[in-house]
Amino acid sequence: MAGDDKESPKDKSPVGGRGSPQPGAYPEHIPAIEASTSDDDGNYWSDSASDLTSLASSITNYVYENGRRYHSFRQGKYFLPNDEEEKDRLDLVHHIFTLILNGRYHLAPLRNPQNILDLGTGTGIWALDVADLYPSASVIGNDLSPIQPVFVAPNTQFVIEDFEEEWVYSENKFDFIHARTLSGSVKDWPQLLARAYKHLKPGGYVELHEAPIWCWSDDDSLEPDSPLVKYLSIIEQESSKQGRSLNICHKLKEWMEEAGFEDVQQKIYKVPWGPWPKDPHLKEIGRYQYVNAIESVDSYGLALLTRGAGYSEDEAKIFTAVVKNQLRNKSLHVYNLVYVIWGRKPQTG
């Protein structure tokens, strides 16, 4: 029969080994894979290519507004930017929180945690530091934006996902779930805490580090009709309209207890916006918080002012410039509050 004397692909040994510079390294006895000559694999190539393209682009085709870059996965859900400027600000905030907590990354009394989840990890800086602190733990940080470093310690993993959707993790998995500065990002805190409860191991801890997006002065240097107060009121109103209030910290402890957590503890810190306090520790914190406060005005404000409050880009930028000028006034002695709240899932939960 024609072709009988043809060498079957099975009998062929790959010359030089596939992809190997060392011929002897290729296992000679493995039969070759014969390629199909028919079309029965359909649109396999084109389908997979388009899936990959759309997955990648849904995450990385960022949206640009007011000269800032915003996330594209679940577009519009989160109103702060995700550009380099914002990444620097988030890393600065990490430094400020670490100073507030005197070098600690959490206050819950963890013992040899093995699985840690950081919700809305941002640049991943907390997750990376915690992975360093607990080298035997596996730390996952999730976020809508892929703004985390690519080369990270082997016990850290970053994933792009929406923490407001059903979690893919198994129940009773985590020893510790942490979330920081998610005020304005969460529509339903009780639901988020219920999910944290479900996915924590009995005896595991949840810990929230949150700040109301508001400020106060103890010496009346903050005028109630000043641009800063007007700005804070408008952004609270706009975020609330979207069901994501920026000022929920005072309710978190109660929500945590209602979710079933026990031994819920809360600490509240005053964080000065400037180096005006006498106390050297607060003075140092204030120096950094001053920079953060000024940067935050655009980060928190631009999208809320232009998307919902009817400001044009120019009007919004003029308004935020006026607010930033007020913050630069040395006689303004304002501070904000930071809440650290943690609770344990009961052993019998």
Ligand SMILES: C[S@@+](CC[C@H](N)C(=O)[O-])C[C@H]1O[C@@H](n2cnc3c(N)ncnc32)[C@H](O)[C@@H]1O
């Ligand atoms: C203010 S940043 C805080 C980042 C980080 N937790 C920190 O403290 O450095 C809030 C982060 O939450 C993320 N985020 C907001 N809504 C989210 C959601 N539904 N699912 C996942 N991440 C979300 C944002 O993309 C952003 O990176």
